[in-house]
Amino acid sequence: MTPPDRSSVLLLRLAGPLQSWGDRSTFNRRETRPEPTKSGVVGLLAAAAGRSRYAPLDDLAGLSLGIRVDQPGSILRDYHTVSDYRGQPLLSAAMTAKGQQKPTSPAKHTHITQRFYLQDAIFLAGVEGPADLITTLEHAVRHPAFPLALGRRSCTPAQPLALGQRTGPLEEALRTEPWQAAQAVRRRWGRENGGAEHIDLSATFDDPAGDDIRDDVPVSFAPGCRSFTTRRTRHTYLQAPTGLTPDPGRPRNPGGHDPFALLGW
Template identity: 60%
Template sequence: MTSFQPESPSDGEAVLLLRLAGPVQAWGTRSAFNRRETGAEPTKSGVIGLLAAAAGLAREDPLDELLPLRLGIRVDQPGTLLRDYHTVSDYRGRPLPQAGVTAKGIQKPTSPVKLTHITTRYYLQDAIFLAAVAGPYGLLNTLDQAVRAPAFPLALGRRSCPPTQPVSLGLREATLEDALREERWQVSRQSGEQFAAQLGRDRQLDRPLYPARIDRSATLEDPDGDDVLHDAPVSFDPHLRTFTSRRVRHTWLSIPTSFPNPDDTTNGSDDEAGHDPFALLGW
């Protein structure tokens, strides 16, 4: 287990930026045995769990130093929803157990006998998020090093969802919102070219249009926020998994695209091009 470096009063605060991208991600806020859902963006429990794994914390270890960290999520590429079909059976050919148990606490077999059970799992495919974690500089510096050389494998919500590299983009001395606003768009060159080509067609041009900045949606942890999410972890102990609520606010941020030769725009931000209110719905 990693020992976090204690921060001194002069350390101040910083923001650790994490690029959360991979073939598939799954950020569930509720699940049942036969249905595992995913939210549209990373949860605080998922991000804290990733940091805890990187630092080498066991599930039973307290999260006291990680719980006060504040989280912001920027949606750089919303991805699309993937439904994965699963079947479950006993390799010995025995009937599957049911939820009910006997007086001795042993699960009863299904009646009538059921040898195969269907489960459904949902994932986000080809999604890219920028996560900003705000807190004491000393603690975040330790977590930054841990993410770069993790004690346990990192996952994007579920263990079957490994991230692409790099995950850590380093520390920034800025507010949570400013760090998300000023970091460049994290999509691939191919996705950026496709966006520019579509933008040119939308503007009825005979060429791609490369804006200097575009708008992207973000969710920021804010004690005065007007929305509540029940995804803040208290304990990952398998026998005592506990979560609590946190307040957030949703906004749009104008971010740099980093195209090599961006087209000039009237106000330095191509708001009309980048602000798509239906983007998260996949429309």
């Protein structure tokens, strides 16, 4: 039987054509942070495990999270306009005493919204917690109950997503895992740096003594009463192996068919 105090680390490779990790979005402007949020990673794990939006999140939110930026990507802005096909003025967010939406005043026929995404970004995420829970989550990610997404529902992850479990501290697991950037990016970097064996990568960790505060720890995902609390984080740099020399012991896609393989993911 697994000792109850034993911990383990699950590594996730968060990669795909588009990602979006919002934490302070409004109805007409949905922004993204430059790296995954804890609410986004917890939401992915909860979806994989088949949990409803009303299910408790204490065990998942209590996991220690570390994010390594392997390929920062760039910001993409998606511009939208919304109008009523009948030519009628749009409704406002204000409500009447009867619970009906009030018309915009002055009348507004077009509403502009903007969505922001990270394109061509790749992150290595590590979640650390009790070994039994981590084993359950790894199986769930490999056999998800619900579709998984990189922040926003339309952002599909590329393979491989789950890289398996690691023993030892979370920071050590992220430091020793080979660089996960796209093949073309690694080859170009290798030519420019003489095939160096290590690269310095930005990383952020949960840390009660950290000097940064983020309001992205989910308390509830229930519709109508979504709520979050804060966490402290620490920013650092890790010297990770580049993995420019193929390692037969680490197959790139042990999970089977990868629909994004031709894109160099």
